Amino acid sequence: MIQINAHYLKLKASYLFSEIAKRVEAYQQQHPDAPVIRLGIGDVTRALPDACIHAFHQAIDEMAEDRSFRGYGPEEGYAFLREAIAENDFKARGADIGADEIFVSDGAKCDTGNIQEIFDINTRIAIPDPVYPAYLDTNVMAGRTGAYHDGRYEGIVYLNGNAENGFIPDLPAEPVDLIYLCFPNNPTGATITKDQLKQWVDYAAANKAIILFDAAYEAFIRDDSLPHSIYEIDGARDVAIEFRSFSKTAGFTGTRCAYTVVPKSLMAYTATGEAHSVHGLWNRRHSTKFNGVSYPVQRAAEAVYSTAGKAQMQELVNYYMENAALIRKEMQALGHTLIGGENSPYIWVATGADSWSFFDMLLENAGVVCTPGAGFGTCGEGYIRISAFNSHENVTAAMSRIRQALKS
Ligand SMILES: Cc1ncc(COP(=O)(O)O)c(C=O)c1O
Structure with a gap:
């Protein structure tokens, strides 16, 4: 009899976004003439920078000719992209990361x-609450947790974020490895x-985490x-893996392109304390299970680092950050305490009510979709996340509707 991986049964169904979709659909059925403005899911809305599009087209033309066609590329990425990343994202910030440490x-x-699959099943895992759900769910799938009660899995060390610590969790009180x-x-x-x-880098060094x-x-x-990178911190090369996108x-x-940095000096251990290179393990995993990002996409990503690409990317980011500034200003004027939106596209707003009630109220009275904080963990209760990823027109209209809804 074929058996399933029973750890999957411990997962909470992807409740958050499916529940949001269900409530939005119900609202739209009742109000077919009232267009909803979505400031919920964190997807971008603006086109790729011209420099990327140009490089993308050019690479596709290369694929159209036998003499410049490319088949399988290196699993870890083409040197042209890895070198551009090392130079621009790390060396330019004084972070000592080489192209051969980038995947x-x-x-x-x-x-x-x-x-997480390159680490032992008994690894003690520390995960923030609230959190991007993929970190937690992948550890549940792997079998590193027990049952789910009252919003939390047994076997995870939760790092609480709250108004008191400004959503920067304190160091864990018990020993953790990851x-x-x-x-x-x-x-x-x-x-x-x-x-x-x-403080986190020092904690990890002291605990071989x-x-x-x-x-x-x-x-x-x-x-x-x-810091833009953890490698701007002394000692981080020996204790950290960084993810970028x-x-x-x-x-x-x-379009899909991202990268992971695994420094060659980073070690993890066998049960008897023998050190092994994490870079070697990840390289083995990556090249066994992944066959590389397509050539045109890597050329498009490389173009982000050209002079024109850098300027266009900055313009794109600035556009969303103008939305973030407007959301902050409007929500503060309405008397809400908030964080975020100054160095990030997300604004985290204290609701003064439970997250889902506030979500329902914004949907019903303003036709605006946000994300209830409770969906990111128990510490997210009482908050909503508003995303700046939308057009200026939509964000301005959403804020005006929210103003009217909350004042009435
Ligand atoms: C914190 C965080 N990490 C990773 C990702 C996923 O990035 P990618 O599109 O590269 O898979 C997201 C996407 O929303 C995210 O919010």
Whole structure:
């Protein structure tokens, strides 16, 4: 008898976005003439930068001729892209990362989900609450958790984010081996300072732990004092893996390109304490299960680092950040406490009510869709996430509708 992986039965069905879709559909059926404005799911809305489109077209033309056609490429990515990444995203910021420590992939979601399989099943995992759900669910699938009660899985060390700590969790009180951190944060928009991040790096070094640092939103950082990469912190090369994505940076959510940095000096251990290179393990995993990102997509990603590409990417990010500033201003004027939106595209708003009631109220009275914070973890209760990924027109209209709904 073929048996399923029973750990999958512990998963909460992807409740959050399916529940949102259900409620939005019900609303639309009742109000067919009232268009909904979606500030919920974090997908981008603007076209790829011209420089990327141009490089994309050119690479497709190369694929059309036998003499320039490319078949399978290197699983870890073409040297042209890995070198551009190392130079621009790391060396230019004083972070000592080489092109041969970069693994190009088709998404940070896959990489943050897949990375856990190179670590032991009994690894003690620390996960923030609220959190990007993929970190948790992939560990549930792997069998690292017990049952789910009251919004939490047994066997996970939760790192609570709340108004008191500004949604920057404290170091864990009990020993852990693998720590997920994401800054600028999804869903809260919180950012971490170099001094705060140094405490995590020191903790990991002292405990022979590894930090999985998700920097998918680093392009939205405005404050020059904030770290874009964990490798800007001394010692991080020996304790951290970093995930990056072109999805939000350059509008690649549908084009798919991302990368993971695994420094060669990063070690993990056997049960008897023998050190092994994590780079070697990830290389083995990546090249066994993945056959590389398509050549035209890698050329499009490389173009993000051209002079024109950098300017266009900045313009794209600035556009969304103008939305973020408007959302912050309007929600604050309505008396809501909030964080985020200054160095991130997400604004995390205290609702003064439970998350789903506030979601329903915004949908019913304003026709605006946000994301209930409770869907990201128990500590998200009492908050909503508003995303800046939409057109200026839609965000302006949404804020005007919310103003009227909350004032009436
Ligand atoms: C924190 C975080 N990491 C990773 C991802 C996924 O990125 P990608 O599109 O590269 O898979 C997202 C997407 O929303 C995200 O919010």
